[in-house]
Amino acid sequence: xxxxxxxxxxxxxxxxxxxxxxxxxxxxxxxxxxxxxxxxxxxxxxxxxxxxxxxxxxxxxxxxxxxxxxxxxxxxxxxxxxxxxxxxxxxxxxxxxxxxxxxxxxxxxxxxxxxxxxxxxxxxxxxxxxxxxxxxxxxxxxxxxxxxxxxxxxxxxxxxxxxxxxxxxxxxxxxxxxxxxxxxxxxxxxxxxxxxxxxxxxxxxxxxxxxxxxxxxxxxxxxxxxxxxxxxxxxxxxxxxxxxxxxxxxxxxxxxxxxxxxxxxxxxxxxxxxxxxxxxxxxxxxxxxxxxxxxxxxxxxxxxxxxxxxxxxxxxxxxxxxxxxxxxxxxxxxxx
Amino acid sequence: xxxxxxxxxxxxxxxxxxxxxxxxxxxxxxxxxxxxxxxxxxxxxxxxxxxxxxxxxxxxxxxxxxxxxxxxxxxxxxxxxxxxxx
Numbered sequence: 001x002x003x004x005x006x007x008x009x010x011x012x013x014x015x016x017x018x019x020x021x022x023x024x025x026x027x028x029x030x031x032x033x034x035x036x037x038x039x040x041x042x043x044x045x046x047x048x049x050x051x052x053x054x055x056x057x058x059x060x061x062x063x064x065x066x067x068x069x070x071x072x073x074x075x076x077x078x079x080x081x082x083x084x085x086x087x088x089x090x091x092x093x094x095x096x097x098x099x100x101x102x103x104x105x106x107x108x109x110x111x112x113x114x115x116x117x118x119x120x121x122x123x124x125x126x127x128x129x130x131x132x133x134x135x136x137x138x139x140x141x142x143x144x145x146x147x148x149x150x151x152x153x154x155x156x157x158x159x160x161x162x163x164x165x166x167x168x169x170x171x172x173x174x175x176x177x178x179x180x181x182x183x184x185x186x187x188x189x190x191x192x193x194x195x196x197x198x199x200x201x202x203x204x205x206x207x208x209x210x211x212x213x214x215x216x217x218x219x220x221x222x223x224x225x226x227x228x229x230x231x232x233x234x235x236x237x238x239x240x241x242x243x244x245x246x247x248x249x250x251x252x253x254x255x256x257x258x259x260x261x262x263x264x265x266x267x268x269x270x271x272x273x274x275x276x277x278x279x280x281x282x283x284x285x286x287x288x289x290x291x292x293x294x295x296x297x298x299x300x301x302x303x304x305x306x307x308x309x310x311x312x313x314x315x316x317x318x319x320x321x322x323x324x325x326x327x328x329x330x331x332x333x334x335x336x
Numbered sequence: 337x338x339x340x341x342x343x344x345x346x347x348x349x350x351x352x353x354x355x356x357x358x359x360x361x362x363x364x365x366x367x368x369x370x371x372x373x374x375x376x377x378x379x380x381x382x383x384x385x386x387x388x389x390x391x392x393x394x395x396x397x398x399x400x401x402x403x404x405x406x407x408x409x410x411x412x413x414x415x416x417x418x419x420x421x422x
Binding site for chain 2: 139156158206239249258259260261262263264265266267268274278280289290291292293294310311312313314315316317318319
């Protein structure tokens with residue numbers, strides 16, 4: 001059966017729809033509770049449309065005005081004065097339960113939005129300069145750390161220092177410019193220190209810190225589900241440890257530690273770098289991480305203590321530095 | 337050489353009892369990591385594991401030859417895909 005298009009609807013039915021809309025579709029919001037439903041048309045009708053009338057679950061050949069309602073109630077439950085009419089201007093009506101329509105959530109996940117205070121797990125990054133000017137990037141804000149009274153954002157060298165190439169003091173933005181961070185208004189920190197990545201020999205960490213410009217613009221609690229660290233003291237990763245993280249790209253994911261002393265080759269813009277004594281993690285339901293998750297803090301689910309700093313991965317595994325190596329090399333401690 | 341890419345590969349010890357698997361890994365790492373397609377080495381479960389980007393007969397032969405040259409009779413391989421900074 002060929003369905004009707006807007007062009008097929010004759011003027012009389014269009015008029016009936018306008019009439020029904022005026023009389024029954026209200027801007028009032030009657031939803032007071034998830035456990036209550038209103039039979040009043042001004043509360044229950046959430047839309048008016050046109051279509052073929054459906055009788056006993058089957059479409060008929062008859063055009064009708066459709067009332068879309070939050071809840072379709074039994075006739076005996078509806079006071080007579082609240083009953084919807086069986087016809088409008090001589091055009092039959094139909095009642096279809098759709099539930100209440102809600103605006104769909106913004107397409108931008110929380111971890112990619114601007115946040116003040118900003119929490120670990122959200123998007124951060126630097127501005128490319130030189131030959132790469134014009135490109136944009138984003139990584140993940142790992143944790144709030146401190147040395148003395150100064151607070152820093154902890155992440156990777158390649159997220160805050162562009163693989164050794166940015167000068168100390170370079171601005172760090174939240175969100176990262178890939179996530180529409182604004183260079184004029186979204187600077188949150190300045191690059192303070194990074195552990196240089198070595199193209200010859202082996203690396204142990206990919207880590208950097210950036211001093212927070214305004215202390216209140218960050219908070220240590222990781223974005224939803226990971227939450228607050230129970231202790232500023234890390235826990236050593238062990239094989240089989242159940243871990244989780246929140247990152248800029250894949251959000252909240254769970255996984256398990258597969259290896260605690262892997263030596264791996266990792267592709268960077270600088271070239272292929274070798275890292276020793278790394279943690280390998282496998283996701284529980286698909287990949288544990290993706291591009292843009294670098295810098296995420298890996299947290300032990302059993303103790304709610306940090307165990308790793310995510311910096312690389314493949315389609316099957318994620319790689320993290322042991323977090324105590326990171327804290328030692330940067331001479332900082334967690335703020336919890 | 338045993339290849340595993342899915343769940344736990346069911347490791348068996350690939351070094352003699354009393355052997356130091358960490359020292360073995362350190363010793364053979366330069367030779368193994370020089371092979372194109374080898375992404376790393378690990379010791380999950382106390383067993384030497386070679387991580388590779390993809391499983392192929394040519395790569396297996398190359399890894400086996402390198403292990404033999406280092407005096408390692410057998411090890412396990414886990415397919416990881418290629419690692420990139422994320």
